[in-house]
Amino acid sequence: MSTTVPVITIDGPSGTGKGTLGFRIAQRLGWHFLDSGALYRLVALRAGDEGVALDDELRVASIAQHLPVRFEVSGGEFRTLLEGRDEADRLRTEEAGAAASVVAALPAVRAALLSRQHNFRQLPGLVADGRDMGTVVFPDAVLKLFLTASAEVRAGRRHKQLRGKGIDVRLAPLLEDIRRRDQRDQQRAIAPLLPAPDAAILDTTELGISEVENHVIGLLRECGIV
Numbered sequence: 001m002s003t004t005v006p007v008i009t010i011d012g013p014s015g016t017g018k019g020t021l022g023f024r025i026a027q028r029l030g031w032h033f034l035d036s037g038a039l040y041r042l043v044a045l046r047a048g049d050e051g052v053a054l055d056d057e058l059r060v061a062s063i064a065q066h067l068p069v070r071f072e073v074s075g076g077e078f079r080t081l082l083e084g085r086d087e088a089d090r091l092r093t094e095e096a097g098a099a100a101s102v103v104a105a106l107p108a109v110r111a112a113l114l115s116r117q118h119n120f121r122q123l124p125g126l127v128a129d130g131r132d133m134g135t136v137v138f139p140d141a142v143l144k145l146f147l148t149a150s151a152e153v154r155a156g157r158r159h160k161q162l163r164g165k166g167i168d169v170r171l172a173p174l175l176e177d178i179r180r181r182d183q184r185d186q187q188r189a190i191a192p193l194l195p196a197p198d199a200a201i202l203d204t205t206e207l208g209i210s211e212v213e214n215h216v217i218g219l220l221r222e223c224g225i226v
């Protein structure tokens with residue numbers, strides 16, 4: 001890992017728009033983008049495919065260590081490839097998110113993914129989104145953001161997104177799922193979801209993605225990044 005490559009970290013719970021924001025900022029700056037949540041989701045999916053129990057720490061950590069994953073940008077979109085296959089559909093389900101949150105609580109899995117995440121730090125810079133980017137993975141980031149929003153608003157966004165894809169779901173179970181996942185991510189013993197002491201906290205409850213992006217561009221100017 002080179003300490004001269006600048007990193008911007010974006011942490012926060014699911015549904016705050018950090019993935020969309022991170023990708024947009026990375027595109028604007030011409031920097032690399034790391035969707036660390038996708039790594040945890042892929043590990044959980046792969047464990048399911050291989051019939052490995054999600055709490056079998058050693059075997060799940062071995063999957064994390066050898067995960068044949070590649071990220072690429074094509075057609076202006078960010079793609080996650082597992083063995084060259086685009087896994088977007090399987091990756092973005094509620095089940096994959098919940099399973100990811102379970103394997104993410106295993107210390108050996110987090111340790112296996114740590115050096116893999118450091119490898120994404122390449123010139124000219126990296127925007128990294130997740131839960132512990134600013135606290136554990138890139139504590140020397142030049143700018144740390146922590147996005148929040150009420151659980152109700154986050155569930156509402158997810159609901160709208162799924163309905164837009166023609167998936168018929170009810171709001172109440174989505175909200176319950178978000179609350180359960182927040183609780184597991186915040187209360188785990190290792191690398192819990194929490195803002196770094198030097199993070200700028202942005203509440204996106206009342207803000208659209210473009211408003212959040214404009215605010216962040218202001219912060220980038222203040223830091224001399226643009």
Ligand code: DC
Pocket residue numbers: 014036037038040041097100101104105129130131132133181185
């Ligand atoms: O950001 P996401 O919803 O794709 O993340 C899925 C799960 O993975 C999330 O519930 C917690 C876990 N995760 C984590 O523990 N650390 C990260 N840096 C990213 C995700």
